[in-house]
Amino acid sequence: MFTGIVEELGQIKNIAKRSSITLLSVKANKVLPETKIGDSIALNGTCLTVVGNQNEVLSFEVMQETLKTTNLGSFKIADKVNLERSLKVGGRLSGHFVTGHIDCVGIIRQKKQAQGNISFEISVPLQFMKYIVPKGSIAVDGISLTIAGKSSNSFRVQIIPHTMINTTLGFKGPSHKVNLEFDILAKGTANYCQVF
DSSP states (O other): OBOSOOOEEEEEEEEEEETTEEEEEEEOSTTOTTOOTTOEEEETTEEEEEEEEETTEEEEEEEHHHHHHSGGGGOOTTOEEEEEEOOOTTSOOOSOOBOSOOOEEEEEEEEEEETTEEEEEEEOOGGGGGGOOTTOEEEETTEEEEEEEEOSSEEEEEEOHHHHHHSGGGGOOTTOEEEEEEOHHHHHHHHHHHHO
16 A cells, blocks of 8 residues: 655666566665565556665566556666655555556646646546546556546646656656556445446
């Protein structure tokens, strides 16, 4: 379980394919203390298990299914990635509950200045629009954000300068793919309402 509050920008150092598994190596700094093999780290919002921690580099084994259903399959060496350690029991919950299980990939349609912030419009496959709730939470590449508005097949979020500087959204624009995880409460409510 995570909160969607990105701790640092890591950098892809190596990508090694071994039959059906890809080994991702990520240079990190802030998330290293207390991180051990077997721990969970959210990488662009995707919950991965640490399989190596040496010389400021964390290693993760990634299955083909994860590469296909997230934006992890498009990584190149030197790409920046959002990193967050799992939630510590008794710690502050500054964002919202994020499981690290990506629901789908969205595509940035538009990025523009809006009242001193940056506004992103992100398209969503139609079957997931029922989980988009204005003023509700969403995790975009693992970043806890508030939905500012929605249309028939997209939603808007506004990003403060701090988030632009400290996450991958500062490097992304139209046509970039982002991992989306819808709020667990919105998913639960939508699924409950379908039953009744």
